[in-house]
Amino acid sequence: MTRRLSDEPPAGNHGRKVATRNRAALIAAARDIYAEHGLDAPLSAIARRAGVGQGVLYRHFPDRAAVVTAVLEENVRQVEQAAMAEGSDIERILGVLTWHVTESTAFLGILPAQGAASRSGAPAYAAALSESVEQAVRARLSDDHRLAARPDDLMIAIAMVSGAVTGPTREHRERRARAAWRLLGVAVGPVQPYEE
Known part of the structure; x- marks a missing residue:
């Protein structure tokens, strides 16, 4: 022994x-x-x-799908944590969201999926994750914020910014995302991941 x-x-x-x-x-x-x-x-x-x-x-x-799903879930988790953090405001949350959009190619595909899941054939998990992002951001969105004017405005704006995020480097993609938010008249906080 x-x-x-x-x-x-x-x-x-x-x-x-x-x-x-x-x-x-x-x-x-x-x-x-x-x-x-x-x-x-x-x-x-x-x-x-x-x-x-x-x-x-x-x-x-x-498999590959499990890796992509884990990345997406981590992205969503950080957006949700930013939204729940004490003293967090919409600008900070949009900064975290923008970081994930510019940093994570996998994240881009799910954001517009919520409203279009049945039409686009988007997987159900993508629609659920997109809905989680929307709920987290909407929780800190005041009624008078420009993204709250109509029910679909928030996710349309996020999809528009996501569509603008192209380019060879993260810095380039961040510049484009900031420009898109600016053109929409929306202030965004520091573009960074959520830190606990």
């Missing part, structure tokens, strides 16, 4: 802490790779960027 000399996990088995860290690294890497190379980028590139093997990627995400 082999005796363990310490309570530490055996080498190579660091448990949930490493698994959580690996999953977060894979999502961040996927966001970067998708922004650089599109949604058809090889999954091996995501694993390499995250600093893990492909086996670790597949342990967390069985």
Whole structure:
């Protein structure tokens, strides 16, 4: 019988802490790779960027759709957290939303999906995530804000800004997003991810 000399996990088995860290690294890497190379980028590139093997990627995400969904869910989670944060205002929330639009190619496709899911064939999860974004932003939108004038104005504006987000670099895409918000007459806070 082999005796363990310490309570530490055996080498190579660091448990949930490493698994959580690996999953977060894979999502961040996927966001970067998708922004650089599109949604058809090889999954091996995501694993390499995250600093893990492909086996670790597949342990967390069985296929490409699962990776894209995880990135989308993380984007939506951050927008929701920004909306729920004490002292948060619509400008800050739109800044976080804009960061995700400029940083995450995967996010662009879901935002207009809410109203068009049945017409466009958008997956149900995309419509649900889009609706979550709308609810989070609308929760901090005052009745007199220009995006609250009509029920569809908020998501139409977000779709218009999303459509303007093109270009080779994140900085270029951010400039275009800011210009689109400016043309819509909407103030946006710092374009950055939500930090707890």
